[in-house]
Amino acid sequence: MNAWVPPRHLVLSFAALLLLLGLTVTVAYLPLGPMNTVLALGIATVKATIVMAVFMELRKSPALTIAFAAAGFLWLSILLWLAMADVLTRG
Amino acid sequence: MRRTPELAPQFVDLDQQQDAASLGMWTFLATEVLFFGGLITLYCAYRTMHPDAFAAAARHTRIAIGAGNTAIMLTSSFLVAWAVWCLRLNQGRIAALLFWCAAALGVAFLGFKGVEYAIEYRERLVPGFNFVAGGAGAGAQQLFFAFYFVATGLHAIHVAIGVVVLIVVGWRSRARAYSTRYHAPATVAGLYWHFVDVVWVVLFALIYLPGRS
Numbered sequence: 001m002n003a004w005v006p007p008r009h010l011v012l013s014f015a016a017l018l019l020l021l022g023l024t025v026t027v028a029y030l031p032l033g034p035m036n037t038v039l040a041l042g043i044a045t046v047k048a049t050i051v052m053a054v055f056m057e058l059r060k061s062p063a064l065t066i067a068f069a070a071a072g073f074l075w076l077s078i079l080l081w082l083a084m085a086d087v088l089t090r091g
Numbered sequence: 092m093r094r095t096p097e098l099a100p101q102f103v104d105l106d107q108q109q110d111a112a113s114l115g116m117w118t119f120l121a122t123e124v125l126f127f128g129g130l131i132t133l134y135c136a137y138r139t140m141h142p143d144a145f146a147a148a149a150r151h152t153r154i155a156i157g158a159g160n161t162a163i164m165l166t167s168s169f170l171v172a173w174a175v176w177c178l179r180l181n182q183g184r185i186a187a188l189l190f191w192c193a194a195a196l197g198v199a200f201l202g203f204k205g206v207e208y209a210i211e212y213r214e215r216l217v218p219g220f221n222f223v224a225g226g227a228g229a230g231a232q233q234l235f236f237a238f239y240f241v242a243t244g245l246h247a248i249h250v251a252i253g254v255v256v257l258i259v260v261g262w263r264s265r266a267r268a269y270s271t272r273y274h275a276p277a278t279v280a281g282l283y284w285h286f287v288d289v290v291w292v293v294l295f296a297l298i299y300l301p302g303r304s
Binding site (some may be wrong): 013 | 110113114117118120121122124125127128129131132134135139140154158161163166169171172173176177180182185186193233278281282285286288289292293295296299300301303304
């Protein structure tokens with residue numbers, strides 16, 4: 001196998017990441033109201049997921065490794081949930 | 092199983108050693124998620140309280156530099172993933188070159204970040220130092236830029252550490268320290284670098300994109 005030719009799954013992921021970067025910058029300039037924030041964060045999540053699943057090889061990792069990777073995000077979601085439950089419900 | 096110098100005595104084989112190394116790195120990265128997560132939680136709370144000021148402040152950031160740096164980080168991350176793939180094919184010399192290119196991109200990222208900081212200093216956007224805000228919600232705009240400098244500063248420290256790690260791993264690859272069977276240090280270094288990339292992808296969305304429409 002020629003190591004100078006990068007494997008297909010890496011090239012496709014890289015191309016998708018650059019396309020998503022172009023997309024997120026483009027939609028940031030469209031007047032979509034609250035959807036701007038939703039799209040910005042949604043596309044960022046997709047990009048982060050591609051990097052973690054393909055580049056960081058979580059998709060081929062043992063379940064235990066995936067559980068460890070998810071643990072940080074689980075606790076972060078609890079932090080965000082409880083913090084925002086306060087901020088969003090202030091009168 | 093034949094014992095090799097690379098195999099630490101507590102492991103049955105190199106596969107188990109590799110899994111343990113990845114697990115350890117992910118444990119560290121989980122603490123990093125919460126480290127940056129605390130900052131991001133603050134950002135979400137302040138942005139909810141001051142949406143207009145945050146949009147106005149975000150418009151002061153240089154989206155061309157931000158987007159360019161995102162492309163640099165993504166490319167660098169791709170090169171590191173490719174380098175690890177080369178190590179599995181026993182192509183240490185190619186892997187070394189790829190690791191060093193990725194490190195060079197990391198240096199370029201820091202260079203652009205420096206240019207950006209210089210612009211922001213000249214535009215008087217540094218809170219507690221020379222901040223002069225125009226428009227409504229000047230206090231809340233300072234909160235945005237306080238987050239901006241702390242978050243991107245901490246991220247830049249991570250990039251700087253990553254550059255050194257990538258140079259060392261490239262050098263070890265070139266010296267044929269890794270093989271098809273044994274390359275755990277390189278994969279773990281790669282995990283760290285990809286994570287720095289993930290953090291930047293999130294920071295980019297929070298810092299550069301609001302208030303553009």
